[in-house]
Amino acid sequence: MTACVVVVGSINVDRTIVLDRFPQPGETLLATSLTESVGGKGANQAVAAARSGASVVMAGVLGTDPEGDTALRALQDAGVDCGPIHRFDDEPTGSAWITVASGDNTILVVPGANHRWTDLDLPVRDDDILLCQLEIPLQIVELAASGPGRFVLNAAPGRPLPNELLRRCEVLIVNEHELATVSGTELSCDADPEAVVSASRMLLDRGAHTVVTTLGGRGAISCTTERALYAAAPSVDVVDTTGAGDAFCGVYCAELAAGACRARALRSAVTAGSLAVRSPTAQGSYAELTGLDTSLAETPEVRTLFGS
Numbered sequence: 420m421t422a423c424v425v426v427v428g429s430i431n432v433d434r435t436i437v438l439d440r441f442p443q444p445g446e447t448l449l450a451t452s453l454t455e456s457v458g459g460k461g462a463n464q465a466v467a468a469a470r471s472g473a474s475v476v477m478a479g480v481l482g483t484d485p486e487g488d489t490a491l492r493a494l495q496d497a498g499v500d501c502g503p504i505h506r507f508d509d510e511p512t513g514s515a516w517i518t519v520a521s522g523d524n525t526i527l528v529v530p531g532a533n534h535r536w537t538d539l540d541l542p543v544r545d546d547d548i549l550l551c552q553l554e555i556p557l558q559i560v561e562l563a564a565s566g567p568g569r570f571v572l573n574a575a576p577g578r579p580l581p582n583e584l585l586r587r588c589e590v591l592i593v594n595e596h597e598l599a600t601v602s603g604t605e606l607s608c609d610a611d612p613e614a615v616v617s618a619s620r621m622l623l624d625r626g627a628h629t630v631v632t633t634l635g636g637r638g639a640i641s642c643t644t645e646r647a648l649y650a651a652a653p654s655v656d657v658v659d660t661t662g663a664g665d666a667f668c669g670v671y672c673a674e675l676a677a678g679a680c681r682a683r684a685l686r687s688a689v690t691a692g693s694l695a696v697r698s699p700t701a702q703g704s705y706a707e708l709t710g711l712d713t714s715l716a717e718t719p720e721v722r723t724l725f726g727s
Contacts, residue, residue, distance in 0.1 A: 424465070424475045425549050426475060427461065427549065427555070427563045428460055428550070429530070430459040430461060430477075430513060431512070432457060432515075437453075457490045458515055458662065459513055459533070460575060464669040466494065467669025467673075467708060468670065470497060470709055472677075473677070475500065476500040477503065479505075480510075484511055487506055497705075502542075503541060511531040511532065513528065519659050536559045543568040547569070548571055549567075549568030552572075552574075557578075564584060569675065571588070573664075574591060577601055582625045588627045590630075590671070590675075592631045592667070593630070594633045598630075598632050602618040612647075612649060619647075623644050629643050635663075640724070641681055646724075647724035648724065649724050650721045659704070660696050666692050667689065670687050682721040687711060694708060695707075
């Protein structure tokens with residue numbers, strides 16, 4: 420039986436405000452548009468994995484409000500199995516307020532029902548890929564990691580993590596800011612590969628098996644104790660970076676579930692991230708992931724930084 424991607428994570432309704440530039444503190448600006456869409460790192464990653472062809476199961480928490488109905492319908496329409504999703508009458512569905520200017524974004528999240536979780540019961544097999552993020556209570560992430568499945572953690576939003584959790588990570592996925600936070604190091608937003616590898620090694624020493632760092636438009640680096648791989652990103656016109664990291668995570672895990680090697684997973688995930696920035700909103704850009712194999716031709720081959 421083919422391995423599944425089982426996502427344990429947040430589900431939100433996103434409200435995206437587009438501006439010509441970001442406001443300064445105390446400043447009022449007129450926005451050019453306001454759109455509403457389904458988001459949350461967990462939901463985004465589940466949809467990205469499903470759009471790229473994986474069998475996906477989503478565990479999450481929603482309110483019984485109209486926003487929860489909208490989110491559930493969007494996941495089901497994307498082909499995600501929503502059986503483990505629970506709904507509560509006394510909590511609103513999570514929401515995120517996203518501002519976009521010049522293709523970049525800032526995000527404020529109101530967790531709502533996402534922080535209501537107290538227990539977890541998942542249909543996970545040993546060969547399934549179990550993907551979590553940190554927009555849900557850490558105790559739920561730790562509970563998921565302690566069960567069966569190949570555990571992948573997207574440590575976003577970044578926070579310090581216990582060594583016990585890191586030791587359970589077959590793959591830890593971070594961006595540069597999150598790598599700095601989790602490793603306790605200082606990294607610039609355009610850190611050179613040597614600095615990324617050095618910080619990654621600190622997390623490998625603490626127990627993580629593989630550390631993957633996304634570098635935005637520069638691609639991504641994957642590190643193990645034996646070798647480091649670099650996948651450069653294709654040059655694209657950026658419309659909205661919202662959800663690009665989630666596209667990366669979802670497709671990376673879809674490739675692992677399909678039995679792909681780490682180099683193939685890294686290159687496919689970088690390609691997915693580049694596709695996701697070409698259209699507005701997060702899940703609104705994931706339709707292109709169905710043509711991922713064709714788009715791979717735009718992405719340079721993975722090269723080895725060290726090891727063999």
